[in-house]
Amino acid sequence: MKTLGFILQKEFRQILRDKTILAMMFVMPTFQLVILPLAANFEVKSINVAYVDHDHSSYSRQLRNKIASSGYFRMMGTPGSYKEGLGMVEYGKADLIVEIPSGFERNLMREGSQKVNLSVDAINGTKASLGGAYLVAVLADFNNNLDINMKLAGNRATEPPAKISVASSNWYNPRAEYKYFMVPGILVILLTMIGGFITALNIVKEKEIGTIEQINVTPIQKWQFILGKLIPFWIVGMVVFTIGLLVMYIVYGIFPKGSLVVLYLFAAVYLVALLGLGLLISTFADTQLQAMFIAFFFMMIFMLMSGLFTSTDSMPEWARMLSDATPVTHFIKVVRLIVLKGSGFSEIKNELGYLVIFAAILNGLAIWNYRKTT
């Protein structure tokens, strides 16, 4: 135990002395939590619309105003022809063309139906499908509120059209804001970076400078060396996690609805698992460059497979299996459940089981693969 004390003393000195790493550890969480949730946003707003109006009637003007005032669309102009509108799409000035044929108002009045042409730039699939859907909804609403339809309904007062009106409410995130989904996720990614990669780089750096050789020739035992590396970064991770929670509260006003104790318990176990991954990477990599590449490989998988940006439920079966096999997935889920939903320990204890298994496997492999003598 005395030896471990000396090792910890040395590690803390070195961590506190490395100003770059230290700054990164504290600036990164703040910066990422403040900036990323605002930018990484899947809500589709400000879709640029080219409105081709061949009718120039009061109805077509009403429709144009309605689209413009819906909050989702930005009127980029009223080109004279469809071709001109397409030109705007080609130059990236418009995402969507609405073409109102001539005789729009007349046909609606007389024949009770009229086709409208929508063309959507589908390069950004999300924007295209959501934009199209929003516009269809705006059109449907416009249609319902047309004087002519109102009058028709009024005339047949004896049998009012049956209408189902849906009143939906969003639970756990009442305004369905994307940031409530993203912020806890980004918090998890931060812990992942610190736990998994700074540790790996730290150990590999000792390999590069050659001090690890000096360590290997001392009576320092394997477990002492490993604990000496894990404990400081575990503490750093918990500190960064706390800073992250504070930023989340101060900037976004999100305070965990569930128990902080449970949240910290999960963070603690999760960090052990990720530190194990870092350690494992360091036993394979001989240079920091190699370690970085391996780390990036895992980071990409973690970011895209963990349900950080997208729901894991909509992944294909095989992808969901892969997703379940990364510890990040489980921790992101747990953090969202505790922070937003206020889930208690009993509802998420299975996830803790997963994390414990990851921690045991990753650390076990790392210890097994770390050799003082080759």
Added chain:
Amino acid sequence: MENKAITCKDLTKRFGDFKAVDGISFDVEPGEIFGFLGANGAGKTTAMRILCGLSYPTSGQATVAGFDVYRQQEKIKKNIGYMSQKFSLYDNLTVWENIRFYGGVYGVSRPEIKKRSNELIATLGLEKEAGKLVGGLPLGWKQKLAFSVAIFHRPKIVFLDEPTGGVDPVTRRQFWDMIYEAAASGITVFVTTHYMDEAEYCNRISVMVDGRVEALDTPANLKNRYHANTMDDVFYQLARGAKRKSD
């Protein structure tokens, strides 16, 4: 066997088909300064790594401080000091923190570390630098400090892998004074070097060629045997026949 500092018998290390160390045998007496010479690529470092418990031999026997290199590496590590050609103090720790760390992991108690490091810093004349980062020290000072740290826990044997590489002749001379002092206090010194004047300072030297020990004797006897005036000449005659290309 028991009272020898190091014994080697047919010690071999093979990497695939390549015999880095090819059946070397020698003994080192306690308190001796043993020079371990050889051209680049002759297998010196590999042999030394085996003796320090960093690498497993393929076959043969060896003991260091009476402990077996196959099974008792951790006991060996408690009883030796090691300073490698790759500089091995922490650049981002101060002189004093480096001493405390290495002293501590060898089990020297905190009060004892304090006492000894004060003495050490005074002997090296590093009073002003004790609180500074090692990274900022001149190479010669770093190397003297690294040697002092390697023998800080009073090991039975100290292994020095090209300890004076890249330093000026005056500092080298001072370095060897420190080696003599350590030997006088009973520490066995096992040193590799490329400087033949340093070889002359050793009690006995061995010359490795292509993984084998080609010659082993006192510097004077070797010069006699090869009818040479200097160790340079002896080394040249022995290493000339090497088949392995130096790196």
